Amino acid sequence: MSKMLHLINKSPFDRNNLDSCLRLAAAGSSVLLIEDGVYGAMSKASSAGAVSKRMEDLTFYVLGPDVSARGLDDTPLIDGINVVDYGGFVDLVAEHDVAQSWL
Amino acid sequence: MEPWEEEGPEVVKRFMYVNRKAPYGTIYALECLEVVLIAAAFDQDVSVVFVDDGVCQLKKNQDTAAIGMKNFSNTYRALDDYDVEKIYVEKESLEERGLSAEDLIIPVEVVAAGNLREIMAQQDVVISS
Amino acid sequence: MKIGILVNEGPFTHQASDSAYRFAEAAIVRGHEVSRVFFYNDGVFNANKLSEPQTDDRNLVQLWSELGKANGIDLVVCIAAALRRGIKEEVLKDGFRISGLGQLVEAGIENDRLVVFGD
Numbered sequence: 145m146s147k148m149l150h151l152i153n154k155s156p157f158d159r160n161n162l163d164s165c166l167r168l169a170a171a172g173s174s175v176l177l178i179e180d181g182v183y184g185a186m187s188k189a190s191s192a193g194a195v196s197k198r199m200e201d202l203t204f205y206v207l208g209p210d211v212s213a214r215g216l217d218d219t220p221l222i223d224g225i226n227v228v229d230y231g232g233f234v235d236l237v238a239e240h241d242v243a244q245s246w247l
Numbered sequence: 248m249e250p251w252e253e254e255g256p257e258v259v260k261r262f263m264y265v266n267r268k269a270p271y272g273t274i275y276a277l278e279c280l281e282v283v284l285i286a287a288a289f290d291q292d293v294s295v296v297f298v299d300d301g302v303c304q305l306k307k308n309q310d311t312a313a314i315g316m317k318n319f320s321n322t323y324r325a326l327d328d329y330d331v332e333k334i335y336v337e338k339e340s341l342e343e344r345g346l347s348a349e350d351l352i353i354p355v356e357v358v359a360a361g362n363l364r365e366i367m368a369q370q371d372v373v374i375s376s
Numbered sequence: 377m378k379i380g381i382l383v384n385e386g387p388f389t390h391q392a393s394d395s396a397y398r399f400a401e402a403a404i405v406r407g408h409e410v411s412r413v414f415f416y417n418d419g420v421f422n423a424n425k426l427s428e429p430q431t432d433d434r435n436l437v438q439l440w441s442e443l444g445k446a447n448g449i450d451l452v453v454c455i456a457a458a459l460r461r462g463i464k465e466e467v468l469k470d471g472f473r474i475s476g477l478g479q480l481v482e483a484g485i486e487n488d489r490l491v492v493f494g495d
Contacts (some may be wrong), residue, residue, distance in 0.1 A: 224286060234403045
């Protein structure tokens, strides 16, 4: 089995990328929220429950520069989501066997 | 050992092409199909997956005459000629849209989300558009 | 590690090309080799030298060209996608080249990772 890094770049309020990823990501994979995907990391958003539910078997990351750009530095993120910068993004790609973008 | 065998077997990677978008509304379905047809020539292990609105790409009876766009749905039939045989359609996506395998233009393997999870996790390269 | 990148969107409507650029830059800083960036779909517009963003805006066509030349990245524009969008040799920014879709598959075969940026 390949260790997968799933990339989500759309808001869960716009598209079903995050939903589909949460349905189809194998246990042990990681999910990185980038671009408008970072809205899925906000703890008070109605999408947070679905993310929290898969915290047990997936690891979640969010791209800090995209969080800051959208004015969300003052907005609480879901507990357990790790914030990375672009260097961290690169490390995640290197540490996982495959990157799958949910376009 | 013959001289041409010295290099050992070519490494074959598992390529998966993931389609999640409906045809015509955007160009992604058509341009993804173009990639798959090229990829088939590369002696790699190719599979094509249709999930979410991607399943609509395979709907039978597409008729684009009145919208003036090229109907490329028949090209999916060519996948078999190109030896692209691993074609997976997610069961849940079909059902959500009120479709079934009989509505599709080619024979496919309908797989439940749980099985698709396993298939996706066995790939080396995943290309989506 | 050898990394390939696929960019499916142009430089303005979507963030995809920006993200891909920042990622490529960071990968190089981390000591990885970005061997090829393949531009597909509207991504071929990243190679249009006639593009003139406002002076206070980033210029991704320029940035990709410079990053490619400085680091020996093969910047490949898909010929099929380019032709239908009017991207031809005459408007191609230096550092880019036009070639076939096979170059994308090859990038998947020859690199340790392929990362896709799109819509």
